[in-house]
Amino acid sequence: MRLDGVELYRIAMPLVSPFRTSFGVQTTRDVLLVRAVTGEGDGWGECVAMSAPLYSAEYVDAAADVIIRFLVPALAGVDLDVTTVRPALDRFKGHSMAKAAVEMAVLDVVLRARGVPLAAHLGAVRTTVDCGVSVGVMDTVPELLDAVGGYLDEGYKRIKLKIEPGWDVEPVRAVRERFGDDVALQVDANTAYTLADVATMVALDPFDLLLIEQPLPEDDLLGHAELAKQVDTPICLDESITSANVARAAIELGAAQIVNIKAGRVGGYLSAVEVHDACASRGIPVWCGGMLETGLGRAANVALAAMPNFTLPGDTSASRRYFARDVTEPFELVNGTLAVPTEPGIGVRPHPDVLAELTEDKRWIPGMAGDSTAL
Ligand code: SMG
Ligand code: MG
Numbered sequence: 001m002r003l004d005g006v007e008l009y010r011i012a013m014p015l016v017s018p019f020r021t022s023f024g025v026q027t028t029r030d031v032l033l034v035r036a037v038t039g040e041g042d043g044w045g046e047c048v049a050m051s052a053p054l055y056s057a058e059y060v061d062a063a064a065d066v067i068i069r070f071l072v073p074a075l076a077g078v079d080l081d082v083t084t085v086r087p088a089l090d091r092f093k094g095h096s097m098a099k100a101a102v103e104m105a106v107l108d109v110v111l112r113a114r115g116v117p118l119a120a121h122l123g124a125v126r127t128t129v130d131c132g133v134s135v136g137v138m139d140t141v142p143e144l145l146d147a148v149g150g151y152l153d154e155g156y157k158r159i160k161l162k163i164e165p166g167w168d169v170e171p172v173r174a175v176r177e178r179f180g181d182d183v184a185l186q187v188d189a190n191t192a193y194t195l196a197d198v199a200t201m202v203a204l205d206p207f208d209l210l211l212i213e214q215p216l217p218e219d220d221l222l223g224h225a226e227l228a229k230q231v232d233t234p235i236c237l238d239e240s241i242t243s244a245n246v247a248r249a250a251i252e253l254g255a256a257q258i259v260n261i262k263a264g265r266v267g268g269y270l271s272a273v274e275v276h277d278a279c280a281s282r283g284i285p286v287w288c289g290g291m292l293e294t295g296l297g298r299a300a301n302v303a304l305a306a307m308p309n310f311t312l313p314g315d316t317s318a319s320r321r322y323f324a325r326d327v328t329e330p331f332e333l334v335n336g337t338l339a340v341p342t343e344p345g346i347g348v349r350p351h352p353d354v355l356a357e358l359t360e361d362k363r364w365i366p367g368m369a370g371d372s373t374a375l
Pocket of ligand 2: 214260289
């Protein structure tokens with residue numbers, strides 16, 4: 001199968017409410033979608049980079065640039081298959097989210113042509129996945145309690161609170177006091193602390209959290225290992241885990257007792273499977289992270305989360321958690337779970353009319369042969 005070209009869509013999805021983390025507030029999801037076009041059909045990929053390099057070094061304009069300049073040209077002349085796409089893209093350093101988007105589009109078209117669902121290809125063992133929800137930093141504790149109460153009423157099986165210095169122990173205590181000890185609760189700091197804050201992390205121990213996600217900067221594996229010795233709550237890494245190699249190192253160093261897997265952060269769904277396997281073989285549980293995906297990325301995440309070692313609920317919430325209108329059929333929560341798509345490929349397609357309405361920019365990148373690596 002040859003690539004005729006790629007259609008890049010830049011879409012703007014308004015959020016149902018602002019989402020605040022330790023690195024900023026988001027009111028719109030600025031998404032880059034990749035449509036891979038071949039003679040045997042097309043496939044969709046979603047780039048999870050954010051507008052600005054705050055979660056990681058990647059950002060949407062840079063992802064579009066590297067896709068146009070390097071990744072699409074690198075696929076010229078390649079016989080597209082599940083085994084050929086990664087080696088062609090991995091010649092380039094970094095840009096994991098851009099690579100993951102292109103790989104996802106190729107996997108979708110290839111697997112659709114073969115009639116194989118992505119979940120089956122990845123090694124899924126479940127037909128539904130348990131879902132948690134990520135709750136942003138709020139201005140006040142009462143607002144937070146309202147939000148958490150609403151999500152619990154919807155049936156979410158786990159609550160994740162975003163924390164930052166000044167918004168940590170008190171909101172956790174308030175949620176525990178209001179909703180009780182049975183709620184599965186965890187926190188995510190998005191790198192907002194340093195080892196000087198160890199007392200704050202220790203102060204979270206009495207609340208029986210499932211985990212503390214990424215308290216320290218992403219490159220500080222030794223810091224996380226040191227912190228893990230001092231707190232009882234398991235440390236989970238997100239931003240730090242950029243590949244299966246890093247996952248192995250983090251685990252061996254004692255820096256991660258649990259791992260958040262995001263395909264975009266590790267360069268694609270196939271690399272995500274390697275991270276899953278590296279963790280599984282070391283007895284480290286994983287769960288599926290989220291990057292406010294549209295129904296396209298959500299479909300692929302749910303397929304990934306159906307693999308055996310995804311034993312904790314993921315940030316795989318329903319479409320309506322973020323969007324009044326999704327580009328695909330909305331994902332809906334049923335008894336705290338989402339159904340794993342069963343159709344071939346990622347199993348969902350964008351609605352053309354919704355996509356057209358949300359599209360701010362569209363560009364065709366021909367998949368022609370050429371020396372893409374000339375410097
Ligand atoms: O998709 O529900 C989602 C987002 C979950 O909190 C979430 N993601 O660090 O895990 C994380 C954040 C990254 C995105 S925040 C802009
Ligand atoms: Mg995180």
